Amino acid sequence: MLSTAFAAALLIAAGTAVLTGGTAAAVRAGTAGCGKSPTLRDGTYTIQSGGRARTYNLRLPGNYDSNRAYRLVVGLHWLNGSANDVVGNGFYGLQAQAGNTAIFVAPQGLDAGWANTGGRDVTLVDDILRTLENDLCVDPAQRFALGFSYGGAMSFALACARPEVFRAVAPIAGANLSGGCTTASQPVAYFGIHGTRDSVLNISQGRSIRDVFVRANGCTAQNPPEPAQNSGTHITTVYAGCRAGYPVQWAAHDGDHVPLPADRTSGTSWVGPEVWRFFSQFGSVTPTPTPTTPGPTSPPPSGDAACRATAAVNAWNNGLTANITVTNTGTSAVNGWTVAFTLPAGQTVTNGWNATYAPASGRVTATNAGHNAQLPPGASVSFGFQATHTGDSAAPSGYSLNGAACA
Numbered sequence: 020m021l022s023t024a025f026a027a028a029l030l031i032a033a034g035t036a037v038l039t040g041g042t043a044a045a046v047r048a049g050t051a052g053c054g055k056s057p058t059l060r061d062g063t064y065t066i067q068s069g070g071r072a073r074t075y076n077l078r079l080p081g082n083y084d085s086n087r088a089y090r091l092v093v094g095l096h097w098l099n100g101s102a103n104d105v106v107g108n109g110f111y112g113l114q115a116q117a118g119n120t121a122i123f124v125a126p127q128g129l130d131a132g133w134a135n136t137g138g139r140d141v142t143l144v145d146d147i148l149r150t151l152e153n154d155l156c157v158d159p160a161q162r163f164a165l166g167f168s169y170g171g172a173m174s175f176a177l178a179c180a181r182p183e184v185f186r187a188v189a190p191i192a193g194a195n196l197s198g199g200c201t202t203a204s205q206p207v208a209y210f211g212i213h214g215t216r217d218s219v220l221n222i223s224q225g226r227s228i229r230d231v232f233v234r235a236n237g238c239t240a241q242n243p244p245e246p247a248q249n250s251g252t253h254i255t256t257v258y259a260g261c262r263a264g265y266p267v268q269w270a271a272h273d274g275d276h277v278p279l280p281a282d283r284t285s286g287t288s289w290v291g292p293e294v295w296r297f298f299s300q301f302g303s304v305t306p307t308p309t310p311t312t313p314g315p316t317s318p319p320p321s322g323d324a325a326c327r328a329t330a331a332v333n334a335w336n337n338g339l340t341a342n343i344t345v346t347n348t349g350t351s352a353v354n355g356w357t358v359a360f361t362l363p364a365g366q367t368v369t370n371g372w373n374a375t376y377a378p379a380s381g382r383v384t385a386t387n388a389g390h391n392a393q394l395p396p397g398a399s400v401s402f403g404f405q406a407t408h409t410g411d412s413a414a415p416s417g418y419s420l421n422g423a424a425c426a
Contacts, residue, residue: 095166112291251283334412365409
């Protein structure tokens with residue numbers, strides 16, 4: 020099993036906002052390629068990534084319209100497979116289901132696999148998305164990834180490394196092989212598929228990576244039913260208790276290590292229709308994670324508010340992401356927090372995670388999500404946002420925690 024450290028999440032400058040200022044306002048926006056006459060067409064392309072030439076295959080909707088924001092699906096091949104194989108099976112059956120509503124891309128792994136050494140394959144996907152979204156019109160709240168075997172492992176790794184980028188993933192017969200994670204930092208909608216008689220990657224490995232997102236998504240732990248041996252069937256379970264907008268599904272089939280399993284009574288695989296149904300349930304608004312139990316999401320602020328704040332900014336062209344860490348340096352626990360900060364002129368928040376934000380520019384207040392309201396003495400909380408800028412990509416300044424200035 021390989022392990023690797025990943026850089027901060029890639030996010031494209033245009034995005035979907037969930038901003039809160041008394042009421043929630045959702046803003047839908049496409050990527051930089053919206054409205055442009057595209058230069059990319061169906062075909063195989065070479066891209067420089069990590070200092071070497073890499074390739075990917077692209078398939079556009081037949082009626083591509085640059086004024087429409089499309090879903091984007093990344094399909095990942097298996098060990099000793101290829102991007103051409105993914106194109107050949109119709110992106111695991113999803114292309115036939117999409118009905119010209121999605122852009123499909125299949126990257127090519129090094130050595131026909133996805134070792135992701137040093138995060139190189141996550142970086143490849145970053146670079147491909149940047150290229151595509153500068154040229155094509157993509158809905159940044161509807162990016163998806165799936166793959167079989169090693170490709171399933173890589174789709175799991177993308178969920179771990181880029182939770183702000185991918186809305187949902189669907190590993191098929193996957194495992195933690197590509198530098199994924201054992202504890203996910205943020206929720207991602209997840210649909211795992213595995214054969215009960217998998218002779219290559221035992222189903223226990225699929226259950227293990229599934230459970231990473233069962234926990235991250237706040238779902239109720241369970242042992243989903245799985246089909247009896249020689250039944251020739253599959254059973255799909257929808258987990259209960261998951262955070263709104265972050266479901267987990269699990270489909271176990273009575274079969275071996277195959278990318279497109281079919282029930283004995285059917286001549287076609289159920290994978291394409293079920294995965295597409297799972298992906299297409301999501302609209303253009305990325306939800307803010309909510310608590311899994313009833314009650315107020317933000318307890319009244321309490322506790323002393325001595326604090327320390329730092330920020331890491333990753334900027335490009337006219338966009339940036341900022342990850343903020345606030346540490347409670349006081350002697351009392353904080354039960355419900357607000358962190359205020361000032362954005363440089365020209366910056367506008369378009370999307371955020373682990374907090375809600377209002378207003379979108381100027382003096383902004385970030386308010387805790389339901390799952391991170393508690394901040395004991397010495398503890399830290401991390402949250403962040405995506406923003407556009409007009410040239411000044413500096414970090415925010417003037418932090419305060421519950422009204423007290425931070426060091």
